[in-house]
Amino acid sequence: xxxxxxxxxxxxxxxxxxxxxxxxxxxxxxxxxxxxxxxxxxxxxxxxxxxxxxxxxxxxxxxxxxxxxxxxxxxxxxxxxxxxxxxxxxxxxxxxxxxxxxxxxxxxxxxxxxxxxxxxxxxxxxxxxxxxxxxxxxxxxxxxxxxxxxxxxxxxxxxxxxxxxxxxxxxxxxxxxxxxxxxxxxxxxxxxxxx
Amino acid sequence: xxxxxxxxxxxxxxxxxxxxxxxxxxxxxxxxxxxxxxxxxxxxxxxxxxxxxxxxxxxxxxxxxxxxxxxxxxxxxxxxxxxxxxxxxxxxxxxxxxxxxxxxxxxxxxxxxxxxxxxxxxxxxxxxxxxxxxxxxxxxxxxxxxxxxxxxxxxxxxxxxxxxxxxxxxxxxxxxxxxxxxxxxxxxxxxxxxxxxxxxxxxxxxxxxxxxxxxxxxxxxxxxxxxxxxxxxxxxxxxxxxxxxxxxxxxxxxxxxxxxxxxxxxxxxxxxxxxxxxxxxxxxxxxxxxxxxxxxxxxxxxxxxxxxxxxxxxxxxxxxxxxxxxxxxxxxxxxxxxxxxxxxxxxxxxxxxxxxxxxxxxxxxxxxxxxxxxxxxxxxxxxxxxxxxxxxxxxxxxxxxxxxxxxxxxxxxxxxxxxxxxxxxxxxxxxxxxxxxxxxxxxxxxxxxxxxxxxxxxxxxxxxxxxxxxxxxxxxxxxxxxxxxxxxxxxxxxxxxxxxxxxxxxxxxxxxxxxxxxxxxxxxxxxxxxxxxxxxxxxxxxxxxxxxxxxxxxxxxxxxxxxxxxxxxxxxxxxxxxxxxx
Numbered sequence: 036x037x038x039x040x041x042x043x044x045x046x047x048x049x050x051x052x053x054x055x056x057x058x059x060x061x062x063x064x065x066x067x068x069x070x071x072x073x074x075x076x077x078x079x080x081x082x083x084x085x086x087x088x089x090x091x092x093x094x095x096x097x098x099x100x101x102x103x104x105x106x107x108x109x110x111x112x113x114x115x116x117x118x119x120x121x122x123x124x125x126x127x128x129x130x131x132x133x134x135x136x137x138x139x140x141x142x143x144x145x146x147x148x149x150x151x152x153x154x155x156x157x158x159x160x161x162x163x164x165x166x167x168x169x170x171x172x173x174x175x176x177x178x179x180x181x182x183x184x185x186x187x188x189x190x191x192x193x194x195x196x197x198x199x200x201x202x203x204x205x206x207x208x209x210x211x212x213x214x215x216x217x218x219x220x221x222x223x224x225x226x227x228x229x230x
Numbered sequence: 231x232x233x234x235x236x237x238x239x240x241x242x243x244x245x246x247x248x249x250x251x252x253x254x255x256x257x258x259x260x261x262x263x264x265x266x267x268x269x270x271x272x273x274x275x276x277x278x279x280x281x282x283x284x285x286x287x288x289x290x291x292x293x294x295x296x297x298x299x300x301x302x303x304x305x306x307x308x309x310x311x312x313x314x315x316x317x318x319x320x321x322x323x324x325x326x327x328x329x330x331x332x333x334x335x336x337x338x339x340x341x342x343x344x345x346x347x348x349x350x351x352x353x354x355x356x357x358x359x360x361x362x363x364x365x366x367x368x369x370x371x372x373x374x375x376x377x378x379x380x381x382x383x384x385x386x387x388x389x390x391x392x393x394x395x396x397x398x399x400x401x402x403x404x405x406x407x408x409x410x411x412x413x414x415x416x417x418x419x420x421x422x423x424x425x426x427x428x429x430x431x432x433x434x435x436x437x438x439x440x441x442x443x444x445x446x447x448x449x450x451x452x453x454x455x456x457x458x459x460x461x462x463x464x465x466x467x468x469x470x471x472x473x474x475x476x477x478x479x480x481x482x483x484x485x486x487x488x489x490x491x492x493x494x495x496x497x498x499x500x501x502x503x504x505x506x507x508x509x510x511x512x513x514x515x516x517x518x519x520x521x522x523x524x525x526x527x528x529x530x531x532x533x534x535x536x537x538x539x540x541x542x543x544x545x546x547x548x549x550x551x552x553x554x555x556x557x558x559x560x561x562x563x564x565x566x567x568x569x570x571x572x573x574x575x576x577x578x579x580x581x582x583x584x585x586x587x588x589x590x591x592x593x594x595x596x597x598x599x600x601x602x603x604x605x606x607x608x609x610x611x612x613x614x615x616x617x618x619x620x621x622x623x624x625x626x627x628x629x630x631x632x633x634x635x636x637x638x639x640x641x642x643x644x645x646x647x648x649x650x651x652x653x654x655x656x657x658x659x660x661x662x663x664x665x666x667x668x669x670x671x672x673x674x675x676x677x678x679x680x681x682x683x684x685x686x687x688x689x690x691x692x693x694x695x696x697x698x699x700x701x702x703x704x705x706x707x708x709x710x711x712x713x714x715x716x717x718x719x720x721x722x723x724x725x726x727x728x729x730x731x732x733x734x735x736x737x738x739x740x741x742x743x744x745x746x747x748x749x750x751x752x753x754x755x756x757x758x759x760x761x762x763x764x765x766x767x768x769x770x771x772x773x774x775x776x777x778x779x780x781x782x783x784x785x786x787x788x789x790x791x792x793x794x795x796x797x798x799x800x801x802x803x804x805x806x807x808x809x810x811x812x
Contacts (some may be wrong), residue, residue: 044242048245052245052249055249058253059252062253086354087756088764106758125771126770128762128763130290153805155804162807163765164762166763166766166801167770168768199669203809205759205760206762207762209763209764210763211766213771214770215771215772217764
C-alpha cells in the first residue's frame with residue numbers, strides 16, 4: 036500500500052525532470068541560434084578608405100646659373116638642382132616667383148632622360164611639373180642633381196631675383212616618390228646679375 | 231517507513247533545486263547573450279537625438295554616433311531603418327540634403343521604398359578617437375504631428391565600420407511627448423515663479439504668429455518671481471538652427487541683450503550661445519551690498535533680456551517652438567530652485583500674402599532705394615533742406631525654391647563605366663544681379679546613361695531669380711568648371727571658358743544641358759583644387775591596380791582599373807591646372 040504513492044511520486048518526478056530538460060535544451064538552442072545570427076550579420080566586403088597623403092619635410096631644391104656669360108641674345112641658362120634624401124622620385128612641382136615682367140621663359144628642358152616636363156608660365160611666377168615616364172624602371176634618387184634647365188630672357192636691366200617658393204595659392208613646390216609620399220623640400224632664392 | 235519518506239522528500243527537494251538552478255542559469259545565459267556590452271576592440275554604433283526629448287510635430291536631428299572602444303577605424307557604411315509612420319524629413323524635396331557629416335561622404339541617400347537612410351564615408355587623417363563617442367553624421371528629421379509614444383531607429387544588417395570589423399549595434403528608441411507650451415502667466419494669478427517668453431512684434435495671421443524668412447525675431451525673456459525674493463537665475467533656451475539664426479552672426483553673444491533695469495547685477499553675467507547643443511544660456515545674480523544679496527522680487531513680470539534671432543532665409547515652411555529648458559533655475563535666498571514652470575512661444579515660418587492682415591500692422595521694410603540727391607547749399611547761407619519726394623518703400627526680394635536638372639560629360643568617359651554609375655558632384659551658383667552674396671553650393675548625386683552622359687538634380691530651397699547666374703561644377707576627381715550658358719559647347723575638350731554669367735534661373739525646375747562640354751579629370755582625392763605632380767604620381771604609381779581603395783583615388787574614368795588612360799587624363803589636366811573660380 037505504501038509503494039503505490041511512492042511509485043506515483045517517482046513518475047511525477049521523472050515527468051518534471053523530463054520537462055525541465057526539454058525546456059533547458061530549447062533555451063540552449065535559442066541561445067545558439069542567436070549567436071549564429073550575429074555572426075551572419077557580418078558580410079565580408081572591403082570598405083574604401085581615402086588615404087591622407089604622407090608629407091615629409093625632406094630634400095632640397097635650388098637654382099644655379101650655368102655660366103656667367105651673357106649670350107648674344109641676352110639670354111641666361113639656369114638649372115634647378117634637386118636632392119631627394121635617398122627617395123626615388125616619380126614627379127615634382129617647382130614653383131618660381133619673380134618680379135612681374137622681369138623675365139620671359141624661353142624654354143624649359145628636362146635634364147633627366149626619363150622625365151618629361153610640363154611648364155606653365157604666369158605673370159609673376161612659373162610652375163614646372165616633371166613626370167617620370169611610366170615605363171621607366173630606373174632609380175631616380177636625386178643627389179644635388181640638375182634636373183631642369185631653363186633658358187630665360189631678362190627684361191629689365193637690373194638684378195633679377197628668382198624665388199623658389201614652397202607654396203603660392205594652391206601650387207606647391209614638392210617631389211613625390213614611388214610610394215606617393217610627398218617631399219616638401221628646403222628651398223633657396225637666386226639672384227642673377229644682369230650686367 | 232517514515233525515514234524512507236523523509237529521504238524521498240529530501241531527494242525530491244534537492245532535485246527540484248538543481249532543476250530550478252539549471253533553468254535560472256539558462257535564462258541568465260540567454261539574457262547575457264543578448265545584453266549589449268562594450269567589448270574592448272569592438273566598436274559600438276548608437277543613436278541620439280537633438281534635442282534630447284522629442285515632441286510631437288517638432289524638428290530634431292537624428293545623430294549617428296560611434297565609440298571605437300579601442301579599435302582603429304576610418305571608414306563607415308551605415309544603414310538606418312526608420313519608421314515613416316512616425317517621422318519624416320525636414321527637407322522633403324531632396325531627402326539626401328537632410329544628411330550632413332563633418333567627414334567625407336561617398337554616399338548619402340534615403341530609400342523611401344525600404345525606409346533606409348544610407349551613409350557611407352570615411353574620416354581622413356587620423357582614425358576615430360579610440361574610446362570617445364564621436365558623431366559620424368546627423369539627419370534632419372521631424373516627428374509627425376499628432377504622433378505620440380515611442381519612435382525607433384534600427385541599424386540595417388549591412389552596416390559596417392572599418393575593414394568590416396566586428397561591431398555592436400545599439401538601436402535607438404525615443405519617447406515622443408506632446409508639446410506643452412504654457413500660456414504667458416497673467417500678473418495677479420496664483421502661480422509659482424516662472425520663466426517665460428514673448429515676441430510682441432510678431433505679426434499674427436488668423437490668430438497664429440507668423441514670421442517671414444529673413445525676418446528679425448526679438449524674443450523677450452521674462453522672470454516672474456510671484457513676490458518671492460530671487461537671487462539668481464540660470465536661463466537655458468534650446469533653438470532649432472534649421473529655422474533660426476542670429477541677427478549678429480559675427481558676435482553671437484551680442485545677440486543676448488540683457489536689460490540693465492532688471493535688478494540683477496550687470497557686471498557678473500554669464501552669456502553663451504552653444505551652437506553645438508543649439509542652446510542660448512545666460513546666468514544672472516543679484517548685486518551684493520554689505521555682503522548681503524539684494525534680491526529681485528516683483529508682482530509683475532520682469533524683463534531679463536532680449537534674444538535677437540533671425541529666421542533663416544532658407545528655412546522651410548513650418549513651425550518654430552521656443553520653450554525655455556526645464557533645467558533652467560530660479561534660486562531663492564536659500565539657494566533653493568523655485569522654478570515651477572516655463573512658458574514658451576510658437577510661431578510659423580512662411581510668407582505673408584497680400585490677403586493677410588497682420589495684427590498689429592508690421593512696420594514696412596525699407597529697401598536700399600536711395601533718397602533723391604540734392605545740390606549742396608551755397609556756403610554761408612543757412613537753410614533747411616527738405617526732400618521733394620518720398621522714396622518708395624518696397625519689400626526686399628524673397629528667395630524661391632529651385633531645382634537644377636543638369637547633364638554633363640566627364641572627360642574620358644564615353645559610355646556607361648564598369649565601376650561606378652552614380653557619384654556626387656558639387657554644384658555652386660552665383661549671381662551678381664540678385665545679390666553680391668548669392669553664392670550657394672550643394673552636393674548632388676548624378677547617374678550615367680549608356681552614352682556616358684551624367685544627369686542629376688541640385689535642389690536649392692531658396693535662391694533669388696536672376697538672369698546672370700554662373701554655375702560651377704566639380705566632380706570627385708575633376709577640376710571645377712565654370713559655366714555661364716544653359717547649353718555651352720566646345721570644339722575640343724577643356725576649351726570652353728567664360729567670364730560673365732548668362733544663365734537664367736527661375737522658380738521651379740531649370741533644365742541645364744552641359745553635355746556638350748567636358749569636365750576635366752585630374753584633381754584626385756584628397757582634392758585640393760589643382761592637378762599637379764601628386765595627382766600624376768597617384769596614377770603612375772598604381773598602374774594596373776584594381777584594389778578598391780586605389781580605384782577610389784586613381785581610377786579617373788571609373789572603369790575598374792588604374793591604367794594609362796587614367797594617367798593620360800591627369801597629364802592632360804596639367805595644362806589646365808586649377809579649378810575655375812567664381
